[in-house]
Amino acid sequence: xxxxxxxxxxxxxxxxxxxxxxxxxxxxxxxxxxxxxxxxxxxxxxxxxxxxxxxxxxxxxxxxxxxxxxxxxxxxxxxxxxxxxxxxxxxxxxxxxxxxxxxxxxxxxxxxxxxxxxxxxxxxxxxxxxxxxxxxxxxxxxxxxxxxxxxxxxxxxxxxxxxxxxxxxxxxxxxxxxxxxxxxxxxxxxxxxxxxxxxxxxxxxxxxxxxxxxxxxxxxxxxxxxxxxxxxxxxxxxxxxxxxxxxxxxxxxxxxxxxxxxxxxxxxxxxxxxxxxxxxxxxxxxxxxxxxxxxxxxxxxxxxxxxxxxxxxxxxxxxxxxxxxxxxxxxxxxxxxxxxxxxxxxx
Amino acid sequence: xxxxxxxxxxxxxxxxxxxxxxxxxxxxxxxxxxxxxxxxxxxxxxxxxxxxxxxxxxxxxxxxxxxxxxxxxxxxxxxxxxxxxxxxxxxxxxxxxxxxxxxxxxxxxxxxxxxxxxxxxxxxxxxxxxxxxxxxxxxxxxxxxxxxxxxxxxxxxxxxxxxxxxxxxxxxxxxxxxxxxxxxxxxxxxxxxxxxxxxxxxxxxxxxxxxxxxxxxxxxxxxxxxxxxxxxxxxxxxxxxxxxxxxxxxxxxxxxxxxxxxxxxxxxxxxxxxxxxxxxxxxxxxxxxxxxxxxxxxxxxxxxxxxxxxxxxxxxxxxxxxxxxxxxxxxxxxx
Numbered sequence: 285x286x287x288x289x290x291x292x293x294x295x296x297x298x299x300x301x302x303x304x305x306x307x308x309x310x311x312x313x314x315x316x317x318x319x320x321x322x323x324x325x326x327x328x329x330x331x332x333x334x335x336x337x338x339x340x341x342x343x344x345x346x347x348x349x350x351x352x353x354x355x356x357x358x359x360x361x362x363x364x365x366x367x368x369x370x371x372x373x374x375x376x377x378x379x380x381x382x383x384x385x386x387x388x389x390x391x392x393x394x395x396x397x398x399x400x401x402x403x404x405x406x407x408x409x410x411x412x413x414x415x416x417x418x419x420x421x422x423x424x425x426x427x428x429x430x431x432x433x434x435x436x437x438x439x440x441x442x443x444x445x446x447x448x449x450x451x452x453x454x455x456x457x458x459x460x461x462x463x464x465x466x467x468x469x470x471x472x473x474x475x476x477x478x479x480x481x482x483x484x485x486x487x488x489x490x491x492x493x494x495x496x497x498x499x500x501x502x503x504x505x506x507x508x509x510x511x512x513x514x515x516x517x518x519x520x521x522x523x524x525x526x527x528x529x530x531x532x533x534x535x536x537x538x539x540x541x542x543x544x545x546x547x548x549x550x551x552x553x554x555x556x557x558x559x560x561x562x563x564x565x566x567x568x569x570x571x572x573x574x575x576x577x578x579x580x581x582x583x584x585x586x587x588x589x590x591x592x593x594x595x596x597x598x599x600x601x602x603x604x605x606x607x608x609x610x611x612x613x614x615x616x617x618x619x620x621x622x623x624x625x626x627x628x629x630x631x
Numbered sequence: 632x633x634x635x636x637x638x639x640x641x642x643x644x645x646x647x648x649x650x651x652x653x654x655x656x657x658x659x660x661x662x663x664x665x666x667x668x669x670x671x672x673x674x675x676x677x678x679x680x681x682x683x684x685x686x687x688x689x690x691x692x693x694x695x696x697x698x699x700x701x702x703x704x705x706x707x708x709x710x711x712x713x714x715x716x717x718x719x720x721x722x723x724x725x726x727x728x729x730x731x732x733x734x735x736x737x738x739x740x741x742x743x744x745x746x747x748x749x750x751x752x753x754x755x756x757x758x759x760x761x762x763x764x765x766x767x768x769x770x771x772x773x774x775x776x777x778x779x780x781x782x783x784x785x786x787x788x789x790x791x792x793x794x795x796x797x798x799x800x801x802x803x804x805x806x807x808x809x810x811x812x813x814x815x816x817x818x819x820x821x822x823x824x825x826x827x828x829x830x831x832x833x834x835x836x837x838x839x840x841x842x843x844x845x846x847x848x849x850x851x852x853x854x855x856x857x858x859x860x861x862x863x864x865x866x867x868x869x870x871x872x873x874x875x876x877x878x879x880x881x882x883x884x885x886x887x888x889x890x891x892x893x894x895x896x897x898x899x900x901x902x903x904x905x906x907x908x909x910x911x912x913x914x915x916x917x918x919x920x921x922x923x924x925x926x927x928x929x930x931x932x933x934x935x936x937x938x939x940x941x942x943x944x945x946x947x948x949x950x951x952x953x954x955x956x957x958x959x960x961x962x963x964x965x966x
Contacts, residue, residue, distance in 0.1 A: 345785075458646070462946050462949065463650060464942050470907075470923065471654075472657065475657065566908055569908065570923060571927075589912075592801055607790040607794055614785055
């Protein structure tokens with residue numbers, strides 16, 4: 285079952301880097317020309333990561349994506365201090381306010397600077413809700429992605445390194461791949477929502493559930509990629525050398541194997557982050573995510589669809605937040621893939 | 632090849648049994664009770680009798696076995712009866728939906744056409760758009776066309792369908808009024824007018840899904856074309872003096888289609904699965920929408936059967952993809 289046909293190349297997996305003409309030319313002289321020759325020598329051989337960063341910088345989309353992701357993350361982390369309106373505070377007098385920019389085309393729109401992006405039908409501030417929602421969405425995305433990477437790397441390394449485990453683990457991976465994920469997610473959400481909510485409180489319970497459900501169902505591609513790479517690495521001379529001086533597996537794996545499979549793991553981590561954010565908002569959109577007083581971007585979008593004809597901004601902002609975040613994460617992944625590929629990097 | 636196919640088919644049996652067990656056990660844990668919506672005035676003994684009639688008093692493994700029997704023997708027998716007028720399934724209990732009080736398969740057959748029309752059409756459209764885009768992007772790598780294609784593909788699989796769908800409804804139904812925002816299942820295509828009506832109501836869901844599918848497939852197509860364009864046989868073909876058009880279309884395209892065809896085959900189960908979210912957004916009452924309402928209504932037999940059907944399709948098309956790969960590419964040998 286684990287043959288070429290069932291794991292096709294990731295989109296663009298083997299593409300070349302963006303045109304490396306002028307960009308590469310400007311890189312060639314080392315940035316520290318004025319420094320002493322020792323420093324230059326050190327710089328030239330300093331680290332692989334510096335090279336990766338240099339190549340990454342030439343990918344304009346990836347760079348923009350990185351800036352946007354940083355901006356969104358910082359905005360969500362520090363937003364509550366900058367914009368001190370509680371996301372759940374009801375301001376019924378000021379319900380259904382339009383965003384302030386609607387004054388541009390409609391002089392007497394109901395809007396107020398106290399709620400720059402407007403309020404919903406209960407008077408909750410949209411900006412504050414977007415910040416709170418972003419915190420949840422990003423937290424779910426990151427934790428679920430980390431969980432998936434952890435499981436995927438573990439399974440992949442074990443299957444690739446220990447021949448005896450290979451058949452069993454890969455058969456298991458194939459089984460999980462054959463499960464229809466979204467229907468099962470919905471069923472699991474339905475089943476375990478109430479027990480977990482009772483055990484950990486409504487928010488933590490659902491958070492644990494969503495994160496583990498997304499993590500447990502999205503590690504398979506990583507496991508396959510890592511397994512393939514580990515199997516190839518095992519045949520290399522440096523592994524043979526390490527083994528011939530008696531390195532046991534528990535030292536071999538963290539020292540020699542893992543650092544060398546880091547790049548495929550990082551690339552699939554970005555894809556995992558993007559799909560975790562999308563899955564969380566899809567669950568919220570289908571009404572099986574977080575409880576309704578607990579905003580996430582998907583939930584905000586879902587709640588706003590009923591009245592989108594009158595208040596399009598309530599759909600637009602959460603939707604844009606999800607789409608732009610996922611887009612930038614995907615671009616970062618694209619750039620990383622090029623930057624981490626040594627065949628491309630040298631050019 | 633035949634031996635390989637047979638071996639794979641045999642191996643699919645334990646896989647499917649495992650998946651069936653996972654689905655069944657998961658749903659067996661469900662807190663929902665099919666009797667929950669019956670009036671409280673029903674005396675306990677009648678309630679127990681009703682549970683017995685539904686077969687809920689049996690132990691789990693017996694119910695699992697009975698469900699498998701119904702799924703793999705009774706329902707196909709019903710189909711055969713229906714096609715050939717035989718009476719194989721006479722008197723056999725079928726899988727009943729708790730929600731509709733009718734056999735699950737009957738409801739599925741009612742819903743299948745909508746899903747096939749909308750989601751299937753979107754898949755076909757997506758593939759038809761993706762292949763030329765992939766070819767052009769690869770042959771003119773880094774051109775303006777390629778850059779735009781890359782960007783659109785990125786956007787296509789980054790923007791979730793529930794946002795594109797809602798956005799399209801906002802623009803084309805609410806503001807411009809060109810397309811209806813709700814899919815009308817009762818519409819019968821009888822003349823030109825109703826055909827146009829059907830096209831109009833299909834336009835938006837098909838566009839949303841086709842964009843998503845085309846984004847993915849065009850990337851595979853481009854990557855595969857680029858792989859092949861660097862091969863020696865391409866240089867040979869060019870050196871023979873073959874025109875560029877035939878180098879691309881006859882030599883490179885054929886070889887590049889091999890992985891893409893398998894990717895396309897792997898995507899087919901998703902068509903039957905119905906795009907749960909898109910169907911929900913445009914109110915298409917297809918299989919995806921059936922599943923989500925069944926989950927909300929606690930209709931366990933329906934959820935079990937639908938989820939398992941999707942799993943069967945996934946396993947089947949994985950097999951088809953592998954066999955196709957071996958058949959199209961004689962360099963791949965499975966034995």
